[in-house]
Amino acid sequence: MNKNINFNNKTILITGGAGFIGSNLAFYFQKNFPNSKVIVFDSFRSEAVFTNGNLQSLGHYKNLIGFTGEVICGNINNKFDLALLNDYKFDYIFHQAAISDTRIYDQEIIMKTNVNSFYDLLAIAKKDRAVMVYASSAATYGSLPSPQTVGKESPENPYGFSKYIMDQIAIRYSKENPDLTVVGLRFFNVYGPREYYKANTASMVIQLGHQILDGKIPRLFKGSDQIFRDFIYIDDALQAIIKSCNPKQNGIFNVGTGISRSFQDIADILQKELGTDLGTEYFPNPYDDYQMHTQANIITSKNNLGFEPKVSLEQGIKSYIPEILRLHGTDIS
Numbered sequence: 389m390n391k392n393i394n395f396n397n398k399t400i401l402i403t404g405g406a407g408f409i410g411s412n413l414a415f416y417f418q419k420n421f422p423n424s425k426v427i428v429f430d431s432f433r434s435e436a437v438f439t440n441g442n443l444q445s446l447g448h449y450k451n452l453i454g455f456t457g458e459v460i461c462g463n464i465n466n467k468f469d470l471a472l473l474n475d476y477k478f479d480y481i482f483h484q485a486a487i488s489d490t491r492i493y494d495q496e497i498i499m500k501t502n503v504n505s506f507y508d509l510l511a512i513a514k515k516d517r518a519v520m521v522y523a524s525s526a527a528t529y530g531s532l533p534s535p536q537t538v539g540k541e542s543p544e545n546p547y548g549f550s551k552y553i554m555d556q557i558a559i560r561y562s563k564e565n566p567d568l569t570v571v572g573l574r575f576f577n578v579y580g581p582r583e584y585y586k587a588n589t590a591s592m593v594i595q596l597g598h599q600i601l602d603g604k605i606p607r608l609f610k611g612s613d614q615i616f617r618d619f620i621y622i623d624d625a626l627q628a629i630i631k632s633c634n635p636k637q638n639g640i641f642n643v644g645t646g647i648s649r650s651f652q653d654i655a656d657i658l659q660k661e662l663g664t665d666l667g668t669e670y671f672p673n674p675y676d677d678y679q680m681h682t683q684a685n686i687i688t689s690k691n692n693l694g695f696e697p698k699v700s701l702e703q704g705i706k707s708y709i710p711e712i713l714r715l716h717g718t719d720i721s
């Protein structure tokens with residue numbers, strides 16, 4: 389990865405650091421830059437659920453077992469919690485905290501959590517002159533045809549809209565503060581270790597993997613050989629985040645492999661790796677606003693960040709198998 393930046397002796401804030409991407413980032417710094425000072429800020433999981441029964445926040449302490457940095461339990465919606473961050477002077481802010489569940493339709497809570505808090509975090513970045521790298525999403529594209537390209541957006545759910553508005557805020561902030569670094573990353577479908585506690589919002593890689601390990605026939609939406617996604621392994625997502633700390637210019641960039649694969653591919657690769665031949669069961673897709681084909685246009689990500697995805701779906705799933713096996717049947721609560 390990018391070893392050009394020395395993060396040792398730097399103070400790093402990771403919001404959402406108990407979640408999937410954030411916790412992997414925390415361990416990335418711990419392993420590669422042992423003298424960096426990493427502060428994880430996350431609301432952690434409570435019992436609170438949305439009306440669809442899904443948990444309101446998906447951060448989990450088990451994602452951070454072995455992490456030796458600082459951990460603050462706080463809500464990005466709460467000014468008193470955010471004030472705890474005034475004790476630090478950050479060099480880098482990696483803003484991952486969000487309602488990450490695309491199937492939440494309570495617009496008020498999504499906009500407050502994902503958008504309003506962004507103003508507060510940008511204010512901290514400005515005060516500290518910190519580099520800000522934040523998570524946007526491929527959901528900003530809705531069902532626009534592939535390849536999805538920055539500059540042409542059409543969000544189709546409140547989550548996608550919230551990320552789209554964050555991007556507008558970042559563009560304005562960048563114009564008003566041309567000497568500061570702000571980069572938004574539109575993650576496509578990220579999969580890999582430490583996503584298990586996202587439960588039914590975790591990637592289909594682990595969900596299908598566990599179905600197969602249960603001895604069940606993997607279940608997919610009808611026509612899944614024609615439903616394509618740009619699936620990206622966590623290591624490549626981390627590479628993009630790290631390279632974003634030193635961009636040629638500020639901006640919003642896609643983080644995908646540039647290659648689309650079907651959900652059927654995932655089931656097939658998993659069965660090959662797990663040595664099963666269970667076939668596939670299909671059921672009707674209940675969603676109207678379902679993306680049928682995503683494939684990131686990553687030309688500007690390559691040119692401005694030096695981002696080069698390296699992991700194919702086959703390689704990513706292969707690397708992930710030991711973790712899928714380890715977690716199978718373990719308590720998710």
Ligand SMILES: NC(=O)c1ccc[n+]([C@@H]2O[C@H](COP(=O)([O-])OP(=O)(O)OC[C@H]3O[C@@H](n4cnc5c(N)ncnc54)[C@H](O)[C@@H]3O)[C@@H](O)[C@H]2O)c1
Pocket residue numbers: 403404405406407408409410429430431432433444445446447448462463464465483484485486487488501523524525526527574575576577578579586
């Ligand atoms: N994983 C993906 O495929 C993907 C794709 C596109 C975008 N993203 C974005 O990347 C970021 C990280 O995603 P992830 O997959 O790690 O999701 P995640 O849900 O595992 O992580 C988000 C973290 O934010 C925390 N959080 C939620 N609300 C909070 C609040 N009010 N205050 C403080 N913390 C709060 C959660 O506890 C959780 O730990 C999110 O912003 C998400 O929208 C992820």
